[in-house]
Amino acid sequence: MKRTPMYEQHVAAGGRMVDFGGWELPVQYESSGIKAEHLNVRSKAGLFDVSHMGEITVEGPDAGKWISKLVTNDITVMKDFQVQYNIMCTESGGVVDDLLVYRYSPEKYLLVVNAANVEKDWNWFSTHLPADGVIIENISMKTAEAALQGPAAEAILEKVCTIDVQALKFFTFTDSATVGGIPAIVSRTGYTGEDGFEIYVPWEKGPELWDLLLEAGKEHGILPIGLGARDSLRFEAGLPLCGHEYTDTIGPLEAGFGFFVKVDKAGGFIGQPVLKRQKEDGLKRKIVGLRLEDKGVPRSGMEAADESGQIVGTVTSGGYCPSLDANMALCCVETPVPSEGENLWVMIRDKAKKGTVVKRPFYDRKYKK
Amino acid sequence: MTKIPQDLRYTRDHEWIRIDGGSGVMGITDYAQHAMGDIVYVELPEVGRQVKAGEDFIVVESVKGANDVFSPVSGKVAEVNEDLDGAPELLNEDPYANWLVKLEPSDPKEMDSLLDPAAYAKLVEELEAEND
DSSP, rough: OOOOHHHHHHHHTTTTEETTTTTEEEEEEETTTTHHHHHHHHHHOEEOOTTSSEEEEEEEEEEHHHHHBBBSSSSOOOOEEEEEEEEOOOSSEEEEEEEEEEETTEEEEEEEEEEEGGHHHHHHHHHHSSTTTTTEEEOGGGGGEEEEEEETHHHHHHHHHOOOOGGOOBBBBEEEEEETTTEEEEEEEOSSSEEEEOOOOOOEGGHHHHHHHHHHGGGOOOOOEEHHHHHHHHHHOOOOTTTTOOSSOTTTTTTOOOOOOOOTTTOTTTTHHHHHHHHHHHHEEEEEEEOSSSSSOOOOOOOOOOOOEEEEEEEEEHHHTTTTTTEEEEEEEEESSTTTOOOOEETTTTHHHHHHEESSSSSOOOOOO | OOOOOOEEOOOTEEEEEEEEETTEEEOOOOHHHHOSSEEEEOOOOOOTOEOOOTTTEEEESSSSSSSEEEOOOOOOEEEEEHHHHOOOHHHHOOTSSSEEEEESSOOOOGGGGSBHHHHHHHHHHHHHHHHH
């Protein structure tokens, strides 16, 4: 199994290590637990080791054109040092992966992809597009990454970062910062629904970055956060997870992320014809949010039924939301989908448990824009 | 330090049981609650249900996922702990004081196949060594 450079720190801090897509990472820390970690990110701050994420650089005169063919969003509107959320689709409109695109210049980009998909994405690139006029490099194993998230994230980073942290806008980045003396890429991005930053440094600098951010955050009540709370935070904040809200068959429009899909984009992209048709013909299914009224915990893969007991869809993500103290689900169901306030039932171990459709996201995101 | 009271019997699946006369009371062990993490819901069986030893009849849901709980012995569910309904986290706080169900065992001999505290302590020790 692969280990991030912060492995020793996790073990020393009582991290309960698990296998996550071939990476040995903490699901939680003994002294806190998932619920406490989750709430700490919402009220104070948390530090996540996300060194397992994949980083791929794309350079060359045709870099923008090359990326544009692969992703759903319009990267031509990007300015230098902006970050854009993107989805990479299959020909049939399913999802290969979702990713962040960082633009340094019209000829240089950084793609940040899901850890479990680095190899799949790399193969996807090579089989779907000739790398004519571009040089792509997988720098995943050279890059350590930490995510500093929560209302105190800005105050913590300010103590150790050379740039004007307050001036760094949501979904922008800089590559000319140092954090505790370490040259770093810093973006105002994250996966929790809180304000925060993602910080990229050379692999071997990971432990030093980790320790200094925890030290700087001590007076603000920072905690290291494991994968368990990473998932509950993103779920509550309505952020999709590849393999759940996005699959080979559930595309970005059905998942409710049509904002990031420009079906009329010039030059086209893989999956565009299918997604354009879906949009024109109307979706056959959609993901809705559900608050369970009956007792029980909905989980990914469970069936969703209507009042008559007819199965109308599947739970894509489900679980307990610590900030709401409620059991919630995202369900991909056939259209017409029930409106807010109407009911759907989740089949939990052969029993129909009643839920009410609610707006997404469940938790109002606290981004600093 | 994992708590293992001396007056109970244990299963390899981390349930405990105590039998007083004709009736038994059972729950999950300290090791189990710790492994599960923050417990958010307990799905208890219906009173009167007949269960066999080793049958899954309770589900303990933690933030992480659903965990099956197996009956240590065969018998009838006589009572369920309603206190857990509004406060499932009691299982994290004290999994021995906060029992799950009371059972009427149908075959007292089954108790002989359960682990005594020393044997269960050995099992836990082995598991904890594996996880380190």
